[in-house]
Amino acid sequence: MRKLTLSIAETITSAAFEKAAELKLKPLTVAVLDAGGHTIVVKRQDGSSIMRPQIATGKAIGALAVGTGTRWLNANAESRPHFVNALNGVSGGAIVPVPGGVLIRNAEGETLGAVGITGDSSDNDEACAVAGIEAVNLVSDCG
Numbered sequence: 001m002r003k004l005t006l007s008i009a010e011t012i013t014s015a016a017f018e019k020a021a022e023l024k025l026k027p028l029t030v031a032v033l034d035a036g037g038h039t040i041v042v043k044r045q046d047g048s049s050i051m052r053p054q055i056a057t058g059k060a061i062g063a064l065a066v067g068t069g070t071r072w073l074n075a076n077a078e079s080r081p082h083f084v085n086a087l088n089g090v091s092g093g094a095i096v097p098v099p100g101g102v103l104i105r106n107a108e109g110e111t112l113g114a115v116g117i118t119g120d121s122s123d124n125d126e127a128c129a130v131a132g133i134e135a136v137n138l139v140s141d142c143g
Contacts, residue, residue: 004032004104004113008136009040012104012115015135016128017045020120028119028128031056032104035111037064045119052118059101059125060116061094063143067111070101071126072143100125103141104133112138 009032020028029044029052037060042053062070065087077084077097088095099122104112115132117125126142133140 002106002110002112004034004040006040009113011136012132013041013043014132016115016117016132017043019128019131020045020124023120023124023127025120025124025128028117028125029053029056030128030132031060031116032113033057033060033064033116034113035064037061040113048119055096055118056100056116058094058096058116059098059118060114061091061101062097063101063103063114063116063141064111065091065095066143067103069099069103069126069141069143070097070116071099073097073101074099074122075143098122099142100129102126102129102133105139105141107139109139 027045027047115129130140
């Protein structure tokens with residue numbers, strides 16, 4: 001597979017929501033972007049707060065920006081805050097450097113896009129992103 005389709009993005013989103021229900025999480029918002037950072041789908045569950053679409057998208061953009069999941073960005077925000085601040089500056093403030101942004105790769109390691117999820121703890125957001133990606137037999141990269 002060389003690109004994400006709307007159908008694949010919808011399946012990722014549905015599987016992420018199913019994982020959230022299984023874990024009894026707070027309402028989530030999921031953003032799926034293609035490798036160029038273009039939005040394929042953004043869905044928010046009922047009760048998800050108003051800035052969640054922007055946060056989910058910011059997590060996915062962050063993963064695409066650095067070529068790995070946002071767990072790496074979170075670690076660097078602590079150890080090299082100047083780098084993450086500069087990165088966020090050059091992105092126009094678009095990056096959210098906390099776990100929950102996960103790259104989507106094919107079996108050959110090619111980046112197809114990213115999933116960003118927000119609404120519960122960052123670790124739970126990330127777990128739902130991984131579950132969504134695995135549901136379509138693709139490879140997740142959390143960083």
